[in-house]
Amino acid sequence: MQVAAFYAMAGISVLSALLAVTRRNPVHSMLWLLVLFVQVAGIFLLLGAEFLAAVQVIVYAGAILVFYLFVVMLLNLADEASLPRFAPHWPLAAVAGGACAALAWLVHDAVFSPAGDAAGAFSQGSPHGIGMALFGPFLLPFEVVSLLLLVAIVGAIVLMRRKGSGS
Amino acid sequence: MIVPVGALAALSAILFGIGLFGFLARRNLLLMFVSVEIMLNAVNLSLVGFSRHLGDPRGQGLALFVIAVAAAEAGIGLGLLLVLNRNAPGAGVADLNRLKG
Numbered sequence: 001m002q003v004a005a006f007y008a009m010a011g012i013s014v015l016s017a018l019l020a021v022t023r024r025n026p027v028h029s030m031l032w033l034l035v036l037f038v039q040v041a042g043i044f045l046l047l048g049a050e051f052l053a054a055v056q057v058i059v060y061a062g063a064i065l066v067f068y069l070f071v072v073m074l075l076n077l078a079d080e081a082s083l084p085r086f087a088p089h090w091p092l093a094a095v096a097g098g099a100c101a102a103l104a105w106l107v108h109d110a111v112f113s114p115a116g117d118a119a120g121a122f123s124q125g126s127p128h129g130i131g132m133a134l135f136g137p138f139l140l141p142f143e144v145v146s147l148l149l150l151v152a153i154v155g156a157i158v159l160m161r162r163k164g165s166g167s
Numbered sequence: 168m169i170v171p172v173g174a175l176a177a178l179s180a181i182l183f184g185i186g187l188f189g190f191l192a193r194r195n196l197l198l199m200f201v202s203v204e205i206m207l208n209a210v211n212l213s214l215v216g217f218s219r220h221l222g223d224p225r226g227q228g229l230a231l232f233v234i235a236v237a238a239a240e241a242g243i244g245l246g247l248l249l250v251l252n253r254n255a256p257g258a259g260v261a262d263l264n265r266l267k268g
Binding site (some may be wrong): 002003004006007010013017018020021023026029030033036037040043044046047048049051052055056059061063064067068071072074075076077081083084085086087089090092094096097098099100101102103104107108109110112125129130132133134136138139141142145148149151152153155156159160 | 169170171172173174175176177178180181182183184185186187188189190191192193194195197198200201202204205208211212215216217218219220224225227228229230231232234235236237238239240241242243245246247248249250252
């Protein structure tokens with residue numbers, strides 16, 4: 001049952017990712033990306049990562065995707081439909097992407113190191129488990145990430161300020 | 168019956184390949200950012216899958232950091248895109264061949 005659900009969601013996510021990178025209309029690409037994000041959140045739920053599934057839906061599908069849609073509407077991409085979608089070197093890019101995707105054939109039947117204890121894995125995806133990891137071994141990276149987000153905020157404000165309007 | 172970790176790594180590799188193709192082939196800067204998001208999601212899938220396989224919650228912490236970095240990248244990248252669009256309309260990367268603004 002779980003495995004069947006996984007393969008269904010995996011199929012839909014691969015299909016929607018392909019459509020997202022090949023559609024001509026940027027808004028259609030964004031909507032296929034939304035389908036991909038929701039499928040990935042579903043796979044997170046199947047893997048017992050409830051907290052990450054919620055973050056995936058709220059941050060990715062909620063915040064980042066809406067931000068992208070806003071930018072699509074701010075940019076005037078009306079003539080986008082008449083231009084070629086891909087750069088002239090796209091077959092080379094297809095070879096690179098295909099080579100990377102071919103790794104799937106190698107890892108699918110690979111033998112990985114034995115699984116850890118299942119008892120510890122049972123509650124690891126809960127906010128409690130994530131919090132113990134974030135504020136235990138990952139305390140310094142956590143603070144660095146908060147600094148990174150601050151830098152991104154300041155950088156976005158500096159970028160969008162028009163010349164001459166600053167003090 | 169739980170999901171085999173090999174299948175999860177395979178899905179991650181396929182999604183990463185699709186994102187790589189999109190990043191290299193698309194002509195529009197906005198769609199290149201979309202491809203980067205696909206690649207980051209593929210990496211997250213792999214991290215969570217191995218976190219589950221090894222029974223170690225640290226993989227999920229790393230996935231959370233990846234999401235934070237993706238948010239920062241979207242903010243800065245799309246800000247740059249809007250500034251570029253103000254100077255020269257259109258979002259094609261082919262005309263971006265000067266460093267001087």
